[in-house]
Amino acid sequence: MSIPVTGQTETSRLPVHLKISIVTRVLYALALLASGVLWILLLWRIIFDAQVLPWYSLLAAPAGILVADFCSGLVHWGSDTWGSESMPILGKRLLHPFRVHHVNPADFLDRSFLDTNGDIAFLGPLVLLPALQIPLESPLLVMATIFIAAFSIAGLMTNQIHQWAHMQHAPVLVRWLQRWGIVLSHTAHEKHHRPPYDRNYCITTGWCNRPLQAIQFYRGAEVLITSLTGAQPRTDDHDFAARLRIQGVHCEGRCEFGCRCWQ
Numbered sequence: 612m613s614i615p616v617t618g619q620t621e622t623s624r625l626p627v628h629l630k631i632s633i634v635t636r637v638l639y640a641l642a643l644l645a646s647g648v649l650w651i652l653l654l655w656r657i658i659f660d661a662q663v664l665p666w667y668s669l670l671a672a673p674a675g676i677l678v679a680d681f682c683s684g685l686v687h688w689g690s691d692t693w694g695s696e697s698m699p700i701l702g703k704r705l706l707h708p709f710r711v712h713h714v715n716p717a718d719f720l721d722r723s724f725l726d727t728n729g730d731i732a733f734l735g736p737l738v739l740l741p742a743l744q745i746p747l748e749s750p751l752l753v754m755a756t757i758f759i760a761a762f763s764i765a766g767l768m769t770n771q772i773h774q775w776a777h778m779q780h781a782p783v784l785v786r787w788l789q790r791w792g793i794v795l796s797h798t799a800h801e802k803h804h805r806p807p808y809d810r811n812y813c814i815t816t817g818w819c820n821r822p823l824q825a826i827q828f829y830r831g832a833e834v835l836i837t838s839l840t841g842a843q844p845r846t847d848d849h850d851f852a853a854r855l856r857i858q859g860v861h862c863e864g865r866c867e868f869g870c871r872c873w874q
């Protein structure tokens with residue numbers, strides 16, 4: 612199956628992310644609004660309704676952000692490594708964008724705020740609505756709620772942070788956060804787009820990238836899954852790039868980060 616590309620020049624013939632309809636845009640806006648309002652309500656409850664708020668309960672915030680970063684890596688690794696972009700729903704909304712992103716990273720910068728953040732916003736209410744029911748009457752429950760609040764805001768912002776990491780000139784505040792390692796930086800994420808393309812999957816803060824690489828976490832998981840199922844890692848990602856080569860599309864020299872289609 613050939614990959615739809617447009618234009619005649621090498622640059623314009625690279626694949627781009629699928630355009631979203633007006634209806635999808637409205638749904639994304641509603642999901643983002645709902646997630647934003649629910650998150651503010653949760654924060655409000657923690658600040659004004661918690662019956663106890665010991666100092667150590669605040670440690671749950673970095674823990675929540677750390678777990679969100681780990682989850683971003685797990686989802687990204689799973690999307691890059693397994694399955695097919697032709698699968699229904701997940702293939703179109705999750706795997707295909709990553710396939711396009713690897714051969715045409717610059718396309719991500721052309722995606723609007725709604726397009727970048729809309730999909731993940733649908734998950735917000737699923738986490739935040741139950742969290743709003745937690746009674747804040749003991750330090751443990753307050754910590755759990757702070758953990759969920761931090762986890763959810765970091766998780767909701769993952770795609771936005773990933774987009775910022777691709778920018779040469781991100782907003783000043785973002786660059787400050789990147790410099791202090793609070794969110795994923797340009798240089799930290801660049802490693803994911805360079806050979807051998809099998810590391811630095813965490814795209815929220817990037818805090819988990821180094822320890823996961825040190826213990827060969829993804830390599831170990833890939834060996835296990837291959838031994839259990841026979842599936843080979845990154846087959847679909849390589850096929851996507853190979854089909855582009857067959858179609859005569861090359862991206863050498865265009866990408867700010869590395870591109871897989873001339874591998």
Ligand SMILES: [Zn+2]
Pocket residue numbers: 687691709713803
């Ligand atoms: Zn990737």
Ligand SMILES: [Zn+2]
Pocket residue numbers: 712716773777800803804
């Ligand atoms: Zn990227």
